[in-house]
Amino acid sequence: MKFYKYFLLLLACSVSLFSHGQGNLQKDLYQAFLYNDVAKWEKVTYNYEKNADLSSNVDLLKLIHCYYGYISVLIDKDQDKKATENLKKAETYIDKILKEEPNNAAALNYKGVFISYYVSMNKMKAPALGNQILTNLNKAYKLDPNNVQILFDRGNSLFYPPKMFGGNKTEALKYYQKAISIIEKQNNTRENWIYVQLLFQVGRCHELTGNLELAKKEYEKTLKIEPNLKLLRDKYYPGLLNKMG
Numbered sequence: 001m002k003f004y005k006y007f008l009l010l011l012a013c014s015v016s017l018f019s020h021g022q023g024n025l026q027k028d029l030y031q032a033f034l035y036n037d038v039a040k041w042e043k044v045t046y047n048y049e050k051n052a053d054l055s056s057n058v059d060l061l062k063l064i065h066c067y068y069g070y071i072s073v074l075i076d077k078d079q080d081k082k083a084t085e086n087l088k089k090a091e092t093y094i095d096k097i098l099k100e101e102p103n104n105a106a107a108l109n110y111k112g113v114f115i116s117y118y119v120s121m122n123k124m125k126a127p128a129l130g131n132q133i134l135t136n137l138n139k140a141y142k143l144d145p146n147n148v149q150i151l152f153d154r155g156n157s158l159f160y161p162p163k164m165f166g167g168n169k170t171e172a173l174k175y176y177q178k179a180i181s182i183i184e185k186q187n188n189t190r191e192n193w194i195y196v197q198l199l200f201q202v203g204r205c206h207e208l209t210g211n212l213e214l215a216k217k218e219y220e221k222t223l224k225i226e227p228n229l230k231l232l233r234d235k236y237y238p239g240l241l242n243k244m245g
Contacts, residue, residue, distance in 0.1 A: 070086060094111050179194075200232055
């Protein structure tokens with residue numbers, strides 16, 4: 001099913017994990033996101049792994065987040081073998097956290113997302129694992145409904161599937177907007193690519209639900225913050241203008 005290729009493929013830079021105290025890491029991740037750079041993601045991930053305290057769940061969650069982004073880009077570049085190898089490594093860290101903290105919302109969210117990565121590579125049949133994905137995502141949201149990453153992933157889980165499979169872009173919009181509000185209240189918008197991506201996703205929701213003026217406003221806001229977002233600058237914004245006449 002094609003929609004699983006894109007299910008949760010957009011990444012999420014968790015504000016709860018990468019706050020102002022992790023400025024260098026946040027900056028590095030932002031650059032990796034902006035240029036969709038596999039090598040940059042790999043370097044950031046492996047460097048953090050070398051320096052992380054693997055006995056600390058806080059450090060493990062930061063490391064898992066790096067893998068989360070890195071693996072997603074590997075899948076996007078059709079490097080499935082390398083993605084699978086790194087998935088298995090990252091999953092050991094998730095399982096370690098959940099063994100100690102079964103209700104760790106962030107770890108549960110990652111677990112659901114990583115299952116979706118397997119599905120996106122067609123390594124397993126989607127129907128057999130769809131319930132596992134949603135069970136983990138739903139539990140994570142109930143445990144921590146104000147976590148930016150969890151909100152973003154929940155929005156993505158509603159944005160990408162077709163309506164017949166439970167997709168709902170109007171509902172996805174609500175989660176994206178809530179995440180944006182939290183980021184702005186935390187004053188954590190600088191070099192925060194989840195913020196840029198969320199603004200873009202809000203624009204996409206408006207465009208795909210027929211609210212073209214709102215989509216234009218959101219696209220322009222996104223480009224003002226990050227004019228080098230090529231996908232929006234070169235494809236979606238010009239496409240919207242053509243659509244509007």
